[in-house]
Amino acid sequence: MNSLTDLTIARSRDGLDKGDFSAVELAEAHIAAVEAARDLNAFITETPELALERAMASDERRAKGAAASAMDGIPIAVKDLYCTDGVATTAGSHILEDFTPPYESTVTQNLKEAGAVMLGKTNMDEFAMGSANITSYHGNVINPWKLDDGKDRVPGGSSGGSAAAVAGHLALGGAGSDTGGSIRQPASFSGIVGMKPTYGRCSRWGMVAFASSLDQAGPMTRTVEDAAIMLQSMVSHDKKDSTSVDQSIPDFAAALTSNIKDLKVGVPKEYRLDGMPGEIETLWQQGIEWLKAAGAEPVEISLPYTKYALPTYYIVAPAEASSNLARYDGVRYGLRVEGDSLDEMYENTRGQGFGAEVRRRIMIGTYVLSAGYYDAYYVKAMKLRTLILQEFQQAFEGVDVMLTPTAPSPAFAIGEKMDDPVQMYLNDVFTVPASLAGLPAISVPGGLSDEGLPLGLHLITKPFDEETLFRVGGVLEEAANFTAQPSYLEGVA
Amino acid sequence: MTYLIEGETGDWEVVIGLEVHAQIISKAKLFSSAATEFGAEPNSQVSLVDAAMPGMLPVINEVCIEQAVRTGLGLNAKINLHSVFERKNYFYPDLPQGYQISQFLEPIVGEGVITLDMPEGPRDIGVERLHMEQDAGKSLHDQDPKRTFIDLNRSGVALMEIVSKPDLRSPAEAGTYMRKLRAIMRYLGTCDGNMEQGSLRCDANVSVRPVGEKELRTRTEIKNINSVRFVMAAIEYEAERQVKIYEDGGSVVQETRLYDANKGETWNMRSKEEAHDYRYFPDPDLLPVDLTQEFVDEIKASLPELPDAKKQRFVNDFGVAVDDAATLVADKETADYFEAVAESGNAKLAANWIIQELFAVLNKDSLGIAESPVSSDDLGKLVGLIADNTISGRIAKDVFEVMVTEGGDPAQIVENKGLKQITDTGEIEAMIDALINDNPDQTQQYRDGNTKVTGWFVGQIMKATGGKANPQMVNELLKKKLGLG
Amino acid sequence: MHIPGDSFRRLKNHLTRVKVVDKATVLNIAKLARIKVSESETENLAGELTNIFDWIEQLNEVNTDNVEPMTSVVAMAMPSRTDEVNDGADAERVLQNAPDRPADAQGNPLAFYVVPKVVE
Incomplete structure (x- = not known):
């Protein structure tokens, strides 16, 4: 411990500013960590040379007193869903094998301009479809949190590679993406902070699309403050994305005042599930107590429609995905599997290029949009979405923030829950409602399960009120004092 | 139908x-x-x-x-x-x-x-x-x-x-x-x-x-x-x-x-x-x-005049026949061309010349009005020359042909080729007198009541003047000379 | 609210109407989506999709007769671009990742994408 890889973003920035170490040293330490941790399979593509190049440039800027931002010189992991100029981008799929974009996504461009040092592209569920990082063409990611049973656990998904990289101290921060919980749920499973800003805060331009009306970029870090610092360098109003919102951007880190006095914290009773593991319920209660102790006022609220959020999500997201993924046809980029006719070429390419979960979701999406089912499924789901959004809007008239668990369980062993897709989908039961309503939300490590695996607490706020999220998240973090480290780190330390 | x-x-x-x-x-x-x-x-x-x-x-x-x-x-x-x-x-x-x-x-x-x-x-x-x-x-x-x-x-x-x-x-x-x-x-x-x-x-x-x-x-x-x-x-x-x-x-x-x-x-x-x-x-x-x-x-406020409105205006303001107006507004370039030609003063004549003479030329070579060998300006001048009796419609056709094949300002062509209409009555009267003198048979026929022979006289005069005599004037003078004689 | 395991199965038993996605439907969807599925996969998918749509069926509990479908997540007017040409003049940029390219007699790549002959 106490090596450069154990710092936070904030402390690294301070260290760099003071000259305690250079960005190149910081990058070298992380490059070594990435190489040493290949058994976690967190990265699809490592970019050590690029990292050193950027680190050197960062040191030069700092030497001139011209650091670009608090992220200047900070080594980060980037989910392989962000298109990166000249660096292979696969979205965890065979169909995008050998695809090297000649362009840089807006979010990674923003991070680059902020001076962040990209260590590589992280593993993920194929096209971000999954909650365990077990659908990647590039293999499963292993959660750095291990128990004595010797079983490998999933890091959660779909941003499982970024989660494992941050939890395993391979990077100080990770760029993730969240469609129904793909940042927050792996953050919970991996004992880190994962934050999804308001839909429209971060540009989707250059992010491989899963479900356009839900996809949103966000930071994955080891502290709430780091999440605020990293988000600052990801957001922007982008004219290339019609759903990017022109909204003033506050100083997110400045929101961490620890002052939540008189803040009303909604506790939605419908999130209390029959038969929910006791450890989840206990932690949730603990979270309520922590906020109360800090001066906030817990209020029980009711969100009756959120119970329909998950099935709604499993109509909307596959529907959009089925259309978004139609462009992978073997003609202009990516895999092509030849066939005797055009249709055969299409079917071979897409049949072999997409993995089972992606094929399944494309099938679901195609079905719910097809003639005769469109009204019954897609339109119905979009109406439910209206109800869910309205319900949140009404609830936020009475409360400032909501507190729920992040996931209904701790990380499970690879191989579990795999026979029944619906069981797997239930992992996102707490995170999906905020996604459907486009609301900002954060997962903060709250404690450990009975077995010793991390569990997250989940906060949701109003649109564009990320500051409240960070402020309350900071209080939770302080109260939880989550200092446990993944066993993997002991092994490599 | x-x-x-x-x-x-x-x-x-x-x-x-x-x-x-x-x-x-x-x-x-x-x-x-x-x-x-x-x-x-x-x-x-x-x-x-x-x-x-x-x-x-x-x-x-x-x-x-x-x-x-x-x-x-x-x-x-x-x-x-x-x-x-x-x-x-x-x-x-x-x-x-x-x-x-x-x-x-x-x-x-x-x-x-x-x-x-x-x-x-x-x-x-x-x-x-x-x-x-x-x-x-x-x-x-x-x-x-x-x-x-x-x-x-x-x-x-x-x-x-x-x-x-x-x-x-x-x-x-x-x-x-x-x-x-x-x-x-x-x-x-x-x-x-x-x-x-x-x-x-x-x-x-x-x-x-x-x-x-x-x-x-x-x-x-x-x-x-x-x-x-x-x-x-x-x-x-x-x-x-x-x-x-x-x-x-x-x-x-x-x-x-x-x-x-x-x-x-x-x-x-x-x-x-x-x-x-x-x-x-x-x-x-x-x-x-x-x-x-x-x-x-x-x-809406910035919309240009559209074909239907333009057609109505051509009929109302220019007195162009409805069918001709419809033809002229069928495309905007033609309508604009027409309006430019019509500035010469005689819109009906302008419409006729465009629809009959110009279109024939354009159709022959499959040209659009934008590629017309005769500019609206020149055609306007030609129509002007007809309208003020400088040249006859028949002569105008010859001038037009020159304009198509060689180009040039119609007034200049008329001048150069001496095509200007003869409007001097004395000159025409002298020619008629000579004609009557030289052709006693035809003169007699006329006086015997065969007025159809007038055409022959007019033809002779036109031939002699190269078509430049004002046909109306020739007719009137002939009647006067033969009738009174 | 449904949670993993027993309660999910309990819910399934409560369903009055079970919608079955049969193999023919799977094949039809696969054809629409241009995805080749094997015989055994067709069977599996029919079962999985039946399961999933059983679960989705609960949405019918909600009366949505007077509810407008959501049209956009963000409350704003659609932005637009000005009518300016400043992109797209680089054929190689869009062709460089093509898995196949036609070539001229000298073997130089042509600026086209290429697919198996489309019979018209």
Whole structure:
């Protein structure tokens, strides 16, 4: 411990500013960590040379007193869903094998301009479809949190590679993406902070699309403050994305005042599930107590429609995905599997290029949009979405923030829950409602399960009120004092 | 005249609806900043968005929205302040996204009307809707025996699809509708109407029914017809084909057909009728198009004078015959040309000269009015010379021919060739006197009551003056001399 | 609210109407989506999709007769771009990742994408 890889973003920035170490040293330490941790399979593509190049440039800027931002010189992991100029981008799929974009996504461009040092592209569920990082063409990611049973656990998904990289101290921060919980749920499973800003805060331009009306970029870090610092360098109003919102951007880190006095914290009773593991319920209660102790006022609220959020999500997201993924046809980029006719070429390419979960979701999406089912499924789901959004809007008239668990369980062993897709989908039961309503939300490590695996607490706020999220998240973090480290780190330390 | 197909069982009526795809005039594409110019090198006008690279997103071109609204207003149509872009999903190599962004349930323009000037009188044809959509790329099937090449230059170019109601009843009406729609869009500057370059394409829905039958029968759709002449020919062929099927006891199958211009036939496009399921849904990468009434009003206020209004003005203000006015306004360049010529002072003469003399010249060489060898300025001067009796209409034809072949200012030509009309009565009187003297037989015939011989006298004078004598003046003087003699 | 395991199965038993996605439907969807599925996969998918749609069926508990479908997540007007050409003039940029390219007689790549012959 106490090596450069154990710092936070904030402390690294301070260290760099003071000259305690250079960005190149910081990058070298992380490059070594990435190489040493290949058994976690967190990265699809490592970019050590690029990292050193950027680190050197960062040191030069700092030497001139011209650091670009608090992220200047900070080594980060980037989910392989962000298109990166000249660096292979696969979205965890065979169909995008050998695809090297000649362009840089807006979010990674923003991070680059902020001076962040990209260590590589992280593993993920194929096209971000999954909650365990077990659908990647590039293999499963292993959660750095291990128990004595010797079983490998999933890091959660779909941003499982970024989660494992941050939890395993391979990077100080990770760029993730969240469609129904793909940042927050792996953050919970991996004992880190994962934050999804308001839909429209971060540009989707250059992010491989899963479900356009839900996809949103966000930071994955080891502290709430780091999440605020990293988000600052990801957001922007982008004219290339019609759903990017022109909204003033506050100083997110400045929101961490620890002052939540008189803040009303909604506790939605419908999130209390029959038969929910006791450890989840206990932690949730603990979270309520922590906020109360800090001066906030817990209020029980009711969100009756959120119970329909998950099935709604499993109509909307596959529907959009089925259309978004139609462009992978073997003609202009990516895999092509030849066939005797055009249709055969299409079917071979897409049949072999997409993995089972992606094929399944494309099938679901195609079905719910097809003639005769469109009204019954897609339109119905979009109406439910209206109800869910309205319900949140009404609830936020009475409360400032909501507190729920992040996931209904701790990380499970690879191989579990795999026979029944619906069981797997239930992992996102707490995170999906905020996604459907486009609301900002954060997962903060709250404690450990009975077995010793991390569990997250989940906060949701109003649109564009990320500051409240960070402020309350900071209080939770302080109260939880989550200092446990993944066993993997002991092994490599 | 109603267009009817005479069958063995009786007369049949044809019912036609047209779907016209019109390329919007804009520099950049509907959702990207790539160029729209015709004839560029393959794939040289293709942005990352047009090639549907991963993570690329559409952002709408504001001019395309304006153009669609402008066109809707030109069709006297309802402008929908709220409209929605949807995705039409299907796989084809010239469709990179795997879907076409189009408008489906909520188009930007609703019902309108186009008035056709038919020989039997005006006919109002309903417009069902107008919506915006992306064009597809181009598939080249003739470059390689086993493979099809794809050029995406057109991919994403903005189109308007303008759908008529099934109100058209003859190939001629369909042709007139196409020409009128094209004229309106050219007046508006929203589509150049160039069918050879594909900026205007037409799908025709055709069905037939016995005269008197109220219900519509099964229609076929003839896709992608690229000239007005072919639209009419294809409909004519298709209607007769359908009548024959019914009269032979068969039934028409709803299908998509193509028109083979060489054979003059339509043929079924798909061997196996593939079930289409486009799975339309609102494009989540875009928001609804919400316009303000002020925006629409501003465009409305800026609309140019359209063919119908212009025609009325030509009739009312210039005294041009209705048919001539209709001919002149058929395209904006001709109308502008006419107005310039009419400034010479005699609008009716101007109309006649354009329709009879100039069109004959243009048609002979298949020229457009923009390529006319005679400028409107010069033709105006020529008309002026006729109007003020400087030259006769007959001489004017000679001058016009010189203008066509050699060019030049008509007044100068008249001057150089000495074609100026002889209006000196003394000169003509002297010639008549000499004629009477030299031709006592003809003079006697006249005096015996054979007034037809006047023509001979006039002819002689005209011959002697090279046609420059004012024929009216010659007539009058002749009467005076012979009658009094 | 449904949670993993027993309660999910309990819910399934409560369903009055079970919608079955059969193999023919799977094949039809696969055809629409241009995805080749094997015989055994067809069987599996039919079962999985039946399961998933059983679960989704609960949405019918909610009366949505007077509810407008959500049209956009963000409350704002659609932005637009000006009509300027400043993109797309680089054919290689969009062609460089193509898995196949036609070539001229000298073997130089042509600026086209290429697919198996489309029969018209």
